[in-house]
């Protein structure tokens with residue numbers, strides 16, 4: 001079965017596997033969204049089943065909630081958890097300071113709330129997600145449906161006033177209809193190419209009426225786990241500066257690899 005996995009899927013799996021080592025009995029864990037995070041949820045489900053690991057999971061989307069329940073993780077709400085020990089999530093881009101673009105899968109709002117309410121955020125990714133400067137991946141901006149075109153115009157005006165080079169903004173679609181997030185909102189994707197000052201842009205975007213949240217995660221990620229198709233896994237922690245470089249065996253497990261599509 002593993003031979004059917006592409007190197008990029010192996011990389012995602014291995015990053016997820018290393019990150020689950022940080023999960024301990026009794027923890028309240030934020031469960032991210034996306035194809036990489038889905039591996040992590042499945043691996044935690046294995047540990048719950050095989051080792052009797054006792055954790056409570058706070059999912060960051062309806063689809064992660066469903067997967068977590070399917071694999072036997074106890075699911076609670078953020079309000080029940082109040083504060084989390086750890087959140088593990090994927091990312092669309094990560095720079096050298098561990099700042100991120102997230103929201104390619106539309107879950108940025110819940111993801112940012114959950115990650116911010118955690119003692120530690122671990123991001124898991126394949127090596128292709130590492131960039132020198134954020135922005136090649138379109139930046140998602142979640143807007144409320146009411147007056148979204150006005151919000152879009154205000155976003156574009158703001159980009160001009162900030163001298164941002166790429167200013168093309170598009171409404172994310174789901175077939176013929178606008179994409180709708182779990183919170184009932186829409187998403188504008190900003191095609192910026194390269195973001196000069198991500199910190200400033202993140203603050204400014206959230207001042208625009210109608211904007212609920214943006215996909216820039218600044219100073220939120222503590223630890224980055226990068227997987228490679230070769231089996232190499234790098235773990236970098238921004239707080240203590242540690243870097244770990246290891247190799248993990250890729251273990252075939254039919255149960256694990258079934259139904260991993262997200």
Ligand SMILES: O=C[C@H](O)[C@H](O)[C@H](O)COP(=O)(O)O
Nearest residue numbers: 034035036090103105106107
């Ligand atoms: O909204 C989606 C999330 O931010 C994901 O974590 C992000 O898009 C990465 O997803 P994937 O692991 O599928 O590349």
